[in-house]
Amino acid sequence: MPTIIDVKDLNLWYGTHQALHHVNIEIPEHEITALIGPSGCGKSTFLKTLDRMNDLVEDVKITGEVVYQGQDIYAPSVDVTWLRKQIGMVFQKPNPFPMSIYDNVAYGPRTHGVRSKVKLDEIVEKSLKGAAIWDEVKDRLKKSALGLSGGQQLRDAPILLLDEATSALDPISTSKIEDLATELKEKYTIVMVTHNMQQAARISDKTAFFLLGELVEFGDTEKLFSMPHDKRTEDYITGRFG
Ligand SMILES: Nc1ncnc2c1ncn2[C@@H]1O[C@H](COP(=O)(O)OP(=O)(O)OP(=O)(O)O)[C@@H](O)[C@H]1O
Ligand SMILES: [Mg+2]
Numbered sequence: 001m002p003t004i005i006d007v008k009d010l011n012l013w014y015g016t017h018q019a020l021h022h023v024n025i026e027i028p029e030h031e032i033t034a035l036i037g038p039s040g041c042g043k044s045t046f047l048k049t050l051d052r053m054n055d056l057v058e059d060v061k062i063t064g065e066v067v068y069q070g071q072d073i074y075a076p077s078v079d080v081t082w083l084r085k086q087i088g089m090v091f092q093k094p095n096p097f098p099m100s101i102y103d104n105v106a107y108g109p110r111t112h113g114v115r116s117k118v119k120l121d122e123i124v125e126k127s128l129k130g131a132a133i134w135d136e137v138k139d140r141l142k143k144s145a146l147g148l149s150g151g152q153q154l155r156d157a158p159i160l161l162l163d164e165a166t167s168a169l170d171p172i173s174t175s176k177i178e179d180l181a182t183e184l185k186e187k188y189t190i191v192m193v194t195h196n197m198q199q200a201a202r203i204s205d206k207t208a209f210f211l212l213g214e215l216v217e218f219g220d221t222e223k224l225f226s227m228p229h230d231k232r233t234e235d236y237i238t239g240r241f242g
Pocket of ligand 2 (some may be wrong): 043044193204
């Protein structure tokens with residue numbers, strides 16, 4: 001499949017902490033790309049760089065390029081609203097607790113010390129608008145996030161980004177989302193973070209293994225799981241760490 005997003009030498013710092021190191025990856029169109037790796041390795045950070053969700057984080061520095069439709073999405077001329085309609089974050093990391101949509105979105109900023117209600121309201125609105133689901137959810141902000149239907153969660157952007165979409169779901173709902181993702185790739189391109197290696201092996205076409213902010217290995221899912229090139233990938237997929 002042709003490349004739809006071409007990531008070139010991407011680096012990201014949170015303050016002085018470098019969370020992504022020289023990431024190069026070509027994401028194929030109409031395929032499911034899974035991002036795997038131990039907690040803290042940079043999967044969510046990387047996913048968020050694909051639609052500039054890190055722009056909301058203070059003190060972030062990004063170098064390198066994310067090329068989509070012939071242009072670097074970080075170029076000053078890029079309209080972020082347009083971008084988010086093209087590359088949509090489907091849902092934030094779902095929580096093990098049935099938090100409201102509001103709390104779910106505000107969780108990140110709150111853990112980073114944002115306490116002001118006005119500021120939190122603004123961030124929630126901005127981030128939901130960014131995900132283009134604001135109109136649908138604005139009246140339901142205090143209801144459970146898990147009440148969002150698959151249709152509402154899987155937005156109409158050609159590229160869908162999923163961050164641990166099924167981690168809080170029971171096996172039946174998980175399998176429904178997996179079936180839906182597999183169906184959707186005819187029309188969409190999907191990039192998904194998962195902690196579940198069986199899930200990556202089941203539904204993804206390509207897998208990217210991250211470790212300490214570095215993309216260690218990227219390739220066909222079947223090959224990566226059966227014949228990994230890198231010893232670190234092998235150790236991870238055979239459960240030696242992580
Ligand atoms: N907003 C932030 N400010 C500062 N550091 C951050 C921020 N978000 C993430 N980090 C740090 O960046 C690194 C990568 O975090 P990230 O959330 O991308 O990892 P992850 O692979 O998604 O982990 P998990 O599997 O636990 O979700 C970690 O060291 C994390 O502590
Ligand atoms: Mg994460």
